[in-house]
Amino acid sequence: MVLNMDRPPSNPLVINNRRTKKGTNPKNQPAGSETEQTRPAPENQVLPPGKMRRWEQEMNPTTKLIIILLTLALVTQPVSVGTEAKGDVDVLEEEDIYVGECIILGGEHYIQLTEVTGRETVWSYYRGRPEGYGYLPGYQPTGMEQYRTQRRIREDKDGTFIIERVDVTIEVEEVEYGFMGVGGYGYSEGGSASINLVIEREEVDLDDEELSVGEDTDGESDADRDVTWTVELKRFDEATGTVTLEIGYEGDEEEDDTTVTVNAPATLPGTASEYFKIAGVDKAGEVKVRFPAKPWEGKTFDIELEGVPWLGDEIDIGPCGEIPVGGGQLIFNKQVTVGPDDKVVVTGDNQSYEIRATASSFFQAWITIKQTQPRPDITPQQRMAGRGVAVYSRNRMVKVVPDLIDTANQTVTISIYTPPGWQATLQAAGVAPEGTPNLKIDMAVASPDKLKVGERSTITIHVKNDGDGDAKDVRVDTTIPLYLVASGRTSDTRGTLKAGEMMELVFEVLANKPGTENIKVTVTGKDVKGNELDARTKSIPIEAKATKPKITVTKNVSPATITVGQSARVVVTVKNDGDGAAENVIITDTPPMGLTVIGQTTKTVPELPPQGTQTLQYTVEAIEVGQFTLESAQVSYTTEQGETGTAYSDPVTLQVSGVPRLEATVLLDRRRIGIEETANLSITIVNTGNADATNRQITFTPTSGLVVVNPDGSESGSFSETVTIPQGGQQTIT
Structure with a gap:
C-alpha cells in the first residue's frame, strides 16, 4: 500500500521550491480541501522574530548573496517530468519520501533515499529482508547487505535501477532541503523528494492474438527470450459475457499457471482488462480482451498480454524494513513546536500516542513515540533524528519528522503524520490541554430496523469527541416510542470524554405492537470551563408491523380419469405465504355421491407457521359411470390477533368411464x-x-x-x- 505523505507548510529556514502542476489537484487530496498553497501556517511554526534578526545579523554579506542567488536558481528552474515509455506503468505519482525511508518493492527490494544535497538526491538499492530500520541519512539498514547500486538523481531528472531484468525508474520532480545558520555557515541535514515511480512492463508477443473457446496460444517476453507465456480460452458464458482464461508462465526453470475471468464491458464491441498473479512463480500481469458485438459475432476474442512486476499492494513507501503493518495512507496532520517537557497527544480509532521531542544539537533531536492505548508500549520508540528524517511508531501508525531544531530555546518543530481523521493536540508542560470539544453522534442505528410484533432489535449509539479539547459531563439520552419496550440502560454519562475518544451505548427494544415512530438520541456536555456545548440530536429509524397469515389452498385428484371399480387419490395442500402464523387450522373436504371414500376428509392443525405447509389426503373409488365434480376444499383459521379467516381451493373434476362385460x-x-x-x-x-x-x-x-x-x-x-x-x-x- 502506498503511503501518501502530504507535505507540511515549510518554515522560514527551509528553502522550499515545491511546485504543484497548474490545473491539477495533488494526489489523494479531496476536492475542496486545503492544499499546501492555501493551508494557513500552524501555531508555533516559526521562531520568534528576534531570533530571526539575530541569525541574519550573524550572517556575513557573502553568505547572504550566495543564499539569495541559490534561492533564485531554485525558484526559476523549470519543471521537466520524465517521459513515460510506451507500455510502462506509473506505480507512484507525486509521492513524498524522506531521507532514510525506502521504496519497498515486493518486500524484498528496497530503494532508499540516502541523502539530499542541494538539488541532488542519492538513492541506494538493497535486497533482502532487513532486521532493523535505517532512519539516519546515509546509514545502511541493519541486517541488510551492502547496497548493490547507487544513483544520483537531480531535481527534474530521472534515474533507472535494473532489478531482476526490470527497469525501475525514479523521476525526481522536486527536492526539499533545509539550511541551518551557524555563525554565517550553512548546513544541510535530512530532506525529502517528491517522486514518480515508473516500472517497465514486460510485453508479450503472442503467436495468435485471436482465440475461440478451446484454442490456445503462446508468446515470448521482450524482457527475456527464454521466457514463454501461454494463454488458453477455457470458457465463454454468453449469458453473463464472461471469458475464462488460463494463463501460464514457463522460464527460469519455473512454471505455473492461473485462471483469470474477464467480464465484457458495458459498451460493445469494447475492451476489458484484468490483473492477475501467478503465485507459484511470483509473476504478475494484465490481460486485455476485446469483445465482439452481440450476439457475440464469431465468438472470437482479441487477446493482449503484458507482465506487470510488483503488482498492486506490494509497493510501499516507509521505513527501510518490514512493510508497515498499519495505518494505511498517512497524511500530514499538524506542525507544532515542542519544548523539553511538552508532549503531543495523538488520538484516533480508539488509539492514543504520546510524542516528545528534545533538542540534542544543531543537527539532531531525540524523538520519542509511545502508544498508550489500547496496548501501551512496554518500550517506547526512541530515535535520534536529524531534520527531514522520518521516525515511526512501532506499529507504523504515526510518523514524526523534525523540521527545525532550536538549541537556544530547546525546542523542536515537528510535523506529524497520521491516518485521516486523527487528532493531534499539544499539551504544554504545566498548562491544561487547550482546544474546543466537538461532540458528534458517530453512529445511531437499529439492527434490524424493521420488526414484526414480538421481535427484538439492538440499538447501538456511538458518540465521539471530534474536537481538539476535552468534553465534561457528557450525557447520552434516548426517547423510546410507546410501541417499543426497552431492556437495559437507555442513557449513559461520562465525566470526561477526551479529544478523539468515543463512548458507546447499546441496549435492546422489543416491539409489542405496530408502530413507526423513530427513537430520538440527544447528546449534551460541557467544555473544560463549564460552558454548555451545543446539544446534538439524531433520529434512529425503526418500525414494527403486525404479522398476518396468507393462506392458499390447492386441490388435486390423480389420476383424473378412471373406470368403475378403480380408485383415485385426492390431495388438498394448504400453505401459509404470510408473515404471521395461522392458528387452529381446520381443513374440510366433501366428496360427491357416486364415489366411495377411503380415509379421513377433515384435518385439524394447531398452528401453521409462515411459509409452512400441511396436506389432507384420502382415496375415492368409483362405483358408477359419470363425470364427478369434487367441490372446493375449505380451510378455516385464526390469526395471532384473534381474527378468523377462511380460504378455499378450486374444484376439480374426476371422469369415471364404464366397462363392457x-x-x-x-x-x-x-x-x-x-x-x-x-x-x-x-x-x-x-x-x-x-x-x-x-x-x-x-x-x-x-x-x-x-x-x-x-x-x-x-x-x-x-x-x-x-x-x-x-x-x-x-x-x-x-
Missing part, C-alpha cells in the same frame, strides 16, 4: 356325433356391461378329440373372430 353361449345342433362326423356350432355373445365392446376378439377352442372344420374344408385346432357389440346388445357366430 361379454357373456357367451355355445350350442351344437347334434348331441351325439361319431368319428369323422360333423355338427354345426353357434356362439351367442351378449354385452351385459355398462360400456360398448369394440373390436373384441372371440376365440373358440374345442375339447380334445374335436377339430374345427373351416368353410374351405380345412381343419384347425381353434376358431377366432372379431366383434363389436354395443352395451346391452348381442351377436351370434355360426
